[in-house]
Amino acid sequence: MSKFNENVFKATNLTVRKREKLFRERGLDALRDAAVAKRTLSIENAETLWKIAAKQFNRNGIEVFFAETVSAGNEFISEHIGNAKRIVKGKSLTTEEMELRQILEREGREVVETDLGEWIIQQRKELPSHFTAPAIHLSAKDVAEMINCQFGETLPADAHALTAFARRHLREKFKEADVGIIGANAVCANPATVLSVSNEGNVSLSARLPEKLFIVTGWDRIYDSIEGLEGVQRLLSGSATAQEYTSYVDFFRKPLPHQKAYLVVLDNGRKNLMESRFSEGARCIRCGACLNICPVYEEVGGHTFGKVYHGGIGALLTEFTGENRDAAAIASYCLRCKTCEPSCPMGIPIADLVAGLSESYPLPFYLSLPLRMMGRGWSRSRGRNGASESASERKKGVEKCRFPSLSDQNTEHRTLNTSFPHPSLLTHHSSHSVAVFLGCAFRTPLLKKERKAIEEMVAQYFPDAEVLDSGCCGMPHFYKGQLSDARNRLEAITEMFEPFETVFLPCSSGFAYLREHFGDKIQLMSMTMAEKVGKVDSDDPVFYHQPCHLKTGPGTEEKITLKQVISFSEWENENRCCGSGGTYFVQHPLISRKILSRKKPGIDGNFTIVTSCPSCLLQLRRIFGRNRVVHTVSFMSRTAHGKEESMLNTKTQR
Amino acid sequence: MGTEWHSISEDKLTQFIEKTKDRFLGQTLSSVESIGFVPGVGAFVLIENKGDAEALFLSDVVVIQCRYPMESYEEALAGEFSQACFVSAESKTADIEKKLISGVHGPKECIFVEIQ
Numbered sequence: 001m002s003k004f005n006e007n008v009f010k011a012t013n014l015t016v017r018k019r020e021k022l023f024r025e026r027g028l029d030a031l032r033d034a035a036v037a038k039r040t041l042s043i044e045n046a047e048t049l050w051k052i053a054a055k056q057f058n059r060n061g062i063e064v065f066f067a068e069t070v071s072a073g074n075e076f077i078s079e080h081i082g083n084a085k086r087i088v089k090g091k092s093l094t095t096e097e098m099e100l101r102q103i104l105e106r107e108g109r110e111v112v113e114t115d116l117g118e119w120i121i122q123q124r125k126e127l128p129s130h131f132t133a134p135a136i137h138l139s140a141k142d143v144a145e146m147i148n149c150q151f152g153e154t155l156p157a158d159a160h161a162l163t164a165f166a167r168r169h170l171r172e173k174f175k176e177a178d179v180g181i182i183g184a185n186a187v188c189a190n191p192a193t194v195l196s197v198s199n200e201g202n203v204s205l206s207a208r209l210p211e212k213l214f215i216v217t218g219w220d221r222i223y224d225s226i227e228g229l230e231g232v233q234r235l236l237s238g239s240a241t242a243q244e245y246t247s248y249v250d251f252f253r254k255p256l257p258h259q260k261a262y263l264v265v266l267d268n269g270r271k272n273l274m275e276s277r278f279s280e281g282a283r284c285i286r287c288g289a290c291l292n293i294c295p296v297y298e299e300v301g302g303h304t305f306g307k308v309y310h311g312g313i314g315a316l317l318t319e320f321t322g323e324n325r326d327a328a329a330i331a332s333y334c335l336r337c338k339t340c341e342p343s344c345p346m347g348i349p350i351a352d353l354v355a356g357l358s359e360s361y362p363l364p365f366y367l368s369l370p371l372r373m374m375g376r377g378w379s380r381s382r383g384r385n386g387a388s389e390s391a392s393e394r395k396k397g398v399e400k401c402r403f404p405s406l407s408d409q410n411t412e413h414r415t416l417n418t419s420f421p422h423p424s425l426l427t428h429h430s431s432h433s434v435a436v437f438l439g440c441a442f443r444t445p446l447l448k449k450e451r452k453a454i455e456e457m458v459a460q461y462f463p464d465a466e467v468l469d470s471g472c473c474g475m476p477h478f479y480k481g482q483l484s485d486a487r488n489r490l491e492a493i494t495e496m497f498e499p500f501e502t503v504f505l506p507c508s509s510g511f512a513y514l515r516e517h518f519g520d521k522i523q524l525m526s527m528t529m530a531e532k533v534g535k536v537d538s539d540d541p542v543f544y545h546q547p548c549h550l551k552t553g554p555g556t557e558e559k560i561t562l563k564q565v566i567s568f569s570e571w572e573n574e575n576r577c578c579g580s581g582g583t584y585f586v587q588h589p590l591i592s593r594k595i596l597s598r599k600k601p602g603i604d605g606n607f608t609i610v611t612s613c614p615s616c617l618l619q620l621r622r623i624f625g626r627n628r629v630v631h632t633v634s635f636m637s638r639t640a641h642g643k644e645e646s647m648l649n650t651k652t653q654r
Numbered sequence: 655m656g657t658e659w660h661s662i663s664e665d666k667l668t669q670f671i672e673k674t675k676d677r678f679l680g681q682t683l684s685s686v687e688s689i690g691f692v693p694g695v696g697a698f699v700l701i702e703n704k705g706d707a708e709a710l711f712l713s714d715v716v717v718i719q720c721r722y723p724m725e726s727y728e729e730a731l732a733g734e735f736s737q738a739c740f741v742s743a744e745s746k747t748a749d750i751e752k753k754l755i756s757g758v759h760g761p762k763e764c765i766f767v768e769i770q
Contacts, residue, residue: 201760
C-alpha cells in the first residue's frame with residue numbers, strides 16, 4: 001500500500017464521517033428534494049435562463065461570452081487578457097477541463113494558482129486528484145519537500161509552517177496581479193448573479209484586486225432565481241467539505257469601479273449531456289461527496305482515472321466533455337456498488353447512468369480480457385447461438401450460465417459455471433400465489449450448502465411456494481452495460497413472475513435490482529424468514545455485512561429486521577464495501593483485493609459474518625475463510641433446525 | 655485564531671474595537687459593516703470598491719459589525735449591489751493532511767459583533 005493510497009484513504013474517511021455528522025445534526029437531507037427540483041427545472045430551461053442572465057450581465061457591465069468549445073473559450077480569454085502577464089487564478093474544474101492555465105503559460109504569462117492545494121499541485125506539475133481537495137494525495141512531508149526544493153526553504157513537515165509560507169508568497173502575487181480568473185459554482189439568471197464559494201479567501205482576492213476579472217463557468221451552472229439558491233449552496237458546502245457554509249460565499253453582479261469583467265460560459269458537450277438520456281448527470285454540482293465515499297477512489301486516488309473528472313460521475317462528465325475512450329477507461333473502474341448514491345446531494349443515480357453509458361463502449365477499451373471472455377459466456381447463456389449447449393440440453397431447454405465463465409488465478413479459481421432451464425419453460429399457469437426465485441449464484445457448487453439450507457427453509461416455511469430455479473435476473477448484464485441482454489432477461493422474468501403475487505429472493509443484489517422493476521412484489525427472503533423463525537442463538541459473535549445494493553431502498557431495513565432475531569455484534573466495517581462488485585474482482589483484481597483488505601481489521605477469534613449477497617459472501621470468504629461467512633437464510637436455518645431437533649428429542653424422551 | 659461572536663451595545667463599539675486592537679497587538683485589524691447577519695452563522699458584507707475588498711480580506715483580523723438580523727442570506731440577495739460576500743468564518747484551509755489552519759490568505763481571526 002503506497003503512502004499516497006493511505007493519505008487519500010485517511011482524508012476521504014475523515015470527510016465522510018464529518019459530512020454524515022453535519023447532515024444528521026443540521027438536517028441537510030431535508031433540503032435535497034427542493035434542490036434537485038430547482039436544479040432540474042433550471043437545466044430544462046437553461047437556454048432561456050442564460051438569455052435572461054446574459055442580457056442583465058451585459059447591461060451591468062459584465063461581458064458574457066458563450067464558448068461552444070474549449071478552444072473558443074481559451075481564445076476569447078487569451079485575446080481579452082491582452083498584454084497582461086501576471087495572472088492569479090482560483091480553483092476551477094472548468095478551467096482544468098480547458099487546460100486554460102497551461103495555455104496561458106505557453107503564451108509566456110505567469111499564472112499562479114491561489115488555492116493552496118491547487119498551488120501545491122501546480123508546483124508539482126500534477127493534475128488535481130480530487131474535485132475539491134486537489135492535493136488530497138499528499139502528506140505534509142511531500143509538501144515540505146516540494147517547497148524546500150523549489151523555493152530554497154528549510155521548512156518542517158508542519159501544515160502551519162507550510163501554510164504560512166504560502167500566505168507570504170501568494171499575498172504578493174495577489175497585489176501584483178493584472179488579471180484574476182475564478183470559477184463559479186452557480187449563476188442565477190434573475191437577478192443576474194454569480195455565486196462562488198471558498199474557504200481560503202483566494203477567490204475573493206483574485207476576483208477583486210486585479211483590474212481584469214474573468215469568471216469561467218459551465219453551461220450547466222445556471223439557476224432560475226435566488227429563491228432556494230442558499231439551499232443548493234448549503235448542500236454543496238456540506239457535501240464537499242462538511243461545512244454548512246464555507247467561510248466565504250461571494251456574489252458578483254457588476255464589476256468594481258476599477259475593473260473590466262467577463263463571464264465565459266463553456267458548453268463543450270454540456271448541452272448534449274443535458275438533452276441526453278443521461279441528463280440526470282447534468283445535476284452534478286462537483287462537490288466530490290461521491291468520491292469521498294467511493295471504495296475504489298479511496299484506494300486508488302484521482303490520478304488513476306487520468307483525467308480531471310474522477311469516479312463514476314467522472315466517466316459521465318468525461319464522456320460528454322472529453323474523449324469517449326477516456327470515459328470508457330474511467331467507467332471501467334466503477335464498481336456499480338451504488339455506495340455513492342446516498343451521498344449525492346443531487347440524487348444522481350450514478351451507477352445506473354454509468355451502466356447505460358457502458359453500453360456504447362467498444363469492448364477493447366472498456367472490459368478487461370477476462371470480462372470479455374465472461375461476456376461470451378453470458379452471450380451463450382442467452383442461448384443466442386446455442387453453441388455451448390449440447391443437443392440434449394437444447395432439447396430440454398437447458399441454457400448455460402457462466403458467471404464468471406473462467407477459473408484462473410484472478411478469480412482464485414472460483415467459478416460459478418452452472419446450467420438451468422430457460423425461464424420460458426417455467427412460465428405456466430401456476431396454482432401458487434407465492435414463488436421463491438433462487439437466482440443464478442446459488443447454482444454454483446461453492447454455495448451448495450447455502451442452496452440446500454435455502455431449499456429446506458422454503459420447504460419448511462413456504463410449503464405452498466413454487467421454487468423458480470431458472471437462472472439469472474439480468475443484473476450482471478445491466479451493470480456491465482449489456483443492456484439488451486438485461487432487457488431480454490427481464491422480459492422473460494416478467495412473464496415468469498406474472499402468475500405470482502409475491503416472489504421471494506435469497507439474493508440481495510437480485511432483490512434490489514428486481515425491486516426497481518417489480519416493486520413490492522419482490523421481497524427479500526431473509527427479512528420474511530426473520531419474522532418466521534424466531535430467536536437465532538449463537539455462541540460466537542455474529543457480524544452483519546451490508547451488501548452495497550442494500551444501502552438504498554427497502555433493503556436498508558434488512559438489518560433492523562434481522563436484529564429482532566439475531567444479536568449482532570457491532571462492527572465498524574459493517575457497511576464497508578467488500579470489493580466484490582459481482583465481477584469486479586475479475587476486472588480489477590488488485591483493487592478488489594485492496595478494498596477487501598479494509599474489511600479485516602477489528603475482528604478476531606471465533607465469529608460468524610452473515611450477509612444476503614452471494615457475491616459478497618464468496619468475496620468475504622477469501623479473507624475470513626469458508627466457515628465464518630454464511631448466508632443469512634442459511635444462518636437462520638441452523639437454529640430453525642436446531643429447534644426442530646430439540647422438540648423431536650423432547651417428544652422421544654416423553 | 656478563528657471565529658468569535660460578541661454582543662454589545664452601540665455605544666460600546668469603539669471601545670470594543672480598541673480593546674480588540676490591543677488584544678491582537680502587532681497585527682493588522684479592520685472593521686467593516688454588514689448589511690445583515692444570520693445570528694451565529696455569518697454576515698452579508700457589500701463590496702463596492704477595491705478598498706472594501708482590501709478591508710475585508712487583507713487584514714489579519716476583521717471585525718464585522720452586525721446590526722440587522724436575517725433568517726437567511728437570501729434576504730440580502732433580494733437587494734441591489736455590485737458585489738458582496740457572505741462571511742461565516744476566518745480564512746482557512748484543510749488542504750494539507752486535512753489539518754485545519756486559519757489565515758491561509760485572508761484574516762486569521764473573524765470577529766462578529768452583534769450590536770444591540
